[in-house]
Amino acid sequence: SYVLTQPPSVSVAPGQTARITCGGNNIGSKGVHWYQQKPGQAPVLVVYDDSDRPSGIPERFSGSNSGNTAPLTISRVEADDEADYYCQVWDTGNNHPVFGGGTKLTVL
Amino acid sequence: QVQLVESGGGVVQPGRSLRLSCAASGFIFSDYAMYWVRQAPGKGLEWVAIISDDGNDKSYADSVKGRFTISRDNSKKTLNLQMNSLRPEDTAVYYCAWLRSNRRSNWFDPWGQGALVTVSS
Numbered sequence: 001s002y003v004l005t006q007p008p009s010v011s012v013a014p015g016q017t018a019r020i021t022c023g024g025n026n027i028g029s030k031g032v033h034w035y036q037q038k039p040g041q042a043p044v045l046v047v048y049d050d051s052d053r054p055s056g057i058p059e060r061f062s063g064s065n066s067g068n069t070a071p072l073t074i075s076r077v078e079a080d081d082e083a084d085y086y087c088q089v090w091d092t093g094n095n096h097p098v099f100g101g102g103t104k105l106t107v108l
Numbered sequence: 109q110v111q112l113v114e115s116g117g118g119v120v121q122p123g124r125s126l127r128l129s130c131a132a133s134g135f136i137f138s139d140y141a142m143y144w145v146r147q148a149p150g151k152g153l154e155w156v157a158i159i160s161d162d163g164n165d166k167s168y169a170d171s172v173k174g175r176f177t178i179s180r181d182n183s184k185k186t187l188n189l190q191m192n193s194l195r196p197e198d199t200a201v202y203y204c205a206w207l208r209s210n211r212r213s214n215w216f217d218p219w220g221q222g223a224l225v226t227v228s229s
Contacts, residue, residue, distance in 0.1 A: 031213025035153075042203055043153065045217040049210060054217060086153055090214045096167070097143075097214065099153040 004100035022087030110134035117223030130204030138182035146200040
């Protein structure tokens, strides 16, 4: 089955740019989606289909996808961005979702 | 506004049963497939079960196959998960989620607030 790899943690100072990667074999051929999850809360979609943002998500959140890596970039990081971030793709072979292991973003 | 509200979580002994429900509003429930996704304490996200828009097609993760049953009542806009023969490793927050799609992929938006299921003696 398809495997997604994320770094366990990323740290960034306020106002700087955070980059969270999602790796997978030829992931550039798949649509990648990103969820933000704060402690005790449900996941919230922040980017879908590689780079689209749902209504209400700040432009500071952006995504891209090429080759074997799909990064989520958060510009001008704020304290409120501190959360776990999960990437997800659709495994067309099994016709089910695949989630990355999650990355804890710490705002220093 | 789309809203998904789970209910039915709680503490249950190993081997016993529990039924979760998810009440949907704000969209045409009967037009969409729905998922249950769970998250064990301190762990990542794991899909559990999917049901088609009309309820005729269902699929389960290997970890719950034969023990869990997903169902829906489109007239009541409700999604259900019957969990039998529960094990300690089923302890998790269970989310219902709306499956969104385009020609290229599928994703979840929104998710319910979650229902905590604790399996412990």
